[in-house]
Amino acid sequence: MSCKPEHIAIIMDGNGRWAAAHGEPRAVGHRTGVKTATKTFIACHDRGIAHLTLYAFSFANWRRPQEEIDLLMALCQQFVEDNQAQFIERSVRLQVIGDLEELPTATRRAIEAGVDATKNGESMTLTLALGYGGRNDLVGAVRAIAARAQAGLLLPEEIDETSLRSFLTTDALPDPDLVIRTGGEKRLSDFLIFESAYAELFFAELMWPAFDETVLDEAIAAYERRERRYGRTGAQVAASA
Numbered sequence: 001m002s003c004k005p006e007h008i009a010i011i012m013d014g015n016g017r018w019a020a021a022h023g024e025p026r027a028v029g030h031r032t033g034v035k036t037a038t039k040t041f042i043a044c045h046d047r048g049i050a051h052l053t054l055y056a057f058s059f060a061n062w063r064r065p066q067e068e069i070d071l072l073m074a075l076c077q078q079f080v081e082d083n084q085a086q087f088i089e090r091s092v093r094l095q096v097i098g099d100l101e102e103l104p105t106a107t108r109r110a111i112e113a114g115v116d117a118t119k120n121g122e123s124m125t126l127t128l129a130l131g132y133g134g135r136n137d138l139v140g141a142v143r144a145i146a147a148r149a150q151a152g153l154l155l156p157e158e159i160d161e162t163s164l165r166s167f168l169t170t171d172a173l174p175d176p177d178l179v180i181r182t183g184g185e186k187r188l189s190d191f192l193i194f195e196s197a198y199a200e201l202f203f204a205e206l207m208w209p210a211f212d213e214t215v216l217d218e219a220i221a222a223y224e225r226r227e228r229r230y231g232r233t234g235a236q237v238a239a240s241a
């Protein structure tokens with residue numbers, strides 16, 4: 001296989017451990033992590049990746065100390081505001097997935113303004129997962145489906161993969177082809193659990209602030225070497241190539 005991934009999704013893990021290893025407070029790890037996020041969206045854009053999704057703040061992250069939550073919210077806002085001109089210049093469309101209701105008003109407004117200002121971007125979509133949890137997203141979709149069914153607007157037999165997807169906050173995105181996780185852990189942590197069913201997974205030992213173009217290229221090259229069979233045999237895949 002030699003096609004580059006259309007959609008890369010990244011679990012940016014390891015800010016805290018990177019900071020500890022450098023004798024710095026966790027905040028320094030997160031600040032450096034934001035710089036890495038900026039470099040990464042530029043690197044993906046330069047490589048013609050059509051969709052990049054970054055797991056910036058998970059539903060489970062609401063359990064962190066309030067001080068750290070406040071910092072992460074402020075950094076999300078800063079990321080969007082500081083990069084807005086560059087998003088527009090590069091024709092990058094900013095999007096968000098997740099439950100934005102719980103975000104502080106200033107963060108939510110800044111993000112909504114960024115989404116609106118970049119809505120005509122055509123060369124890449126950059127999606128921030130904020131207050132996002134895959135299970136939570138599925139529960140929201142099931143509730144919406146149940147409400148429509150109860151109102152007589154949807155029959156059980158009309159519910160299929162396509163209609164279920166239309167109620168997820170990821171509806172506008174194609175499934176990720178490649179999910180990258182830094183920080184050495186090998187799990188999805190509730191990130192795009194439905195959408196990643198056939199994604200290739202790439203786990204990097206290094207911490208997120210240390211992620212760079214070399215590792216990105218390694219991940220893309222590993223993806224390109226893998227054979228995606230979607231349940232078929234290798235011979236079937238070869239025959240249809």
Ligand code: FPP
Pocket residue numbers: 012013014015016017018030033034037054055056057061072075076077079183208
């Ligand atoms: C995991 O590191 C990272 C996060 C919880 C948040 C990721 C957020 C950023 C990189 C900053 C915001 C980014 C954008 C694009 C706005 P950790 O704190 O769990 O690290 P640890 O596992 O080493 O403690």
